[in-house]
Amino acid sequence: DAGVIQSPRHEVTEMGQEVTLRCKPISGHDYLFWYRQTMMRGLELLIYFNNNVPIDDSGMPEDRFSAKMPNASFSTLKIQPSEPRDSAVYFCASGQTNTEAFFGQGTRLTVV
């Protein structure tokens, strides 16, 4: 298995633009997580899904953030409109009950 695949690896966008981050979890994993990593706040859980259903989105910072998981092999995290303070590395991870989470390589987002 290729692991958790995220795209793009790097994204530079202007303030106010819409940004979409993509994730393909490991096949067979029924949990999918979106994390944000910054120097100041470390790794923060934004939202997670179980069997494609959002379970906890309490970590989503604002209504500008939304996440979807239309099927077991794909998820998106969208920021609209983007702001400079959204600049961070966004990680997608997947896992199963009673196993650890496996992380993707991350998307480095820079909003200028």
Place this chain on the structure above:
Amino acid sequence: QQQVKQSPQSLIVQKGGISIINCAYENTAFDYFPWYQQFPGKGPALLIAIRPDVSEKKEGRFTISFNKSAKQFSLHIMDSQPGDSATYFCAARGLFSGAGSYQLTFGKGTKLSVIP
């Protein structure tokens, strides 16, 4: 209540020395304690993990010590090498109430530098 507190924030160790990173938690519903290692530009990767029914787990040069009564656990890296230089995260996972509920909470991380 679901926080995991990690210390120190950064650590410098000489090659061959022992690196020790500590974590503490509050919520007794946590039932699985993994450590992740992250190199620059990469995602965190599982290093070693422990369940609360054992007090110690060793894998090669890496050992987790777990103190259930104190709600503390630590990572020891023996014979530290420059290649161990990375950021280490402790985490705690619990299956809380609600269908499909699963919480993996991370510490803030420790940046380890092993100098030759």
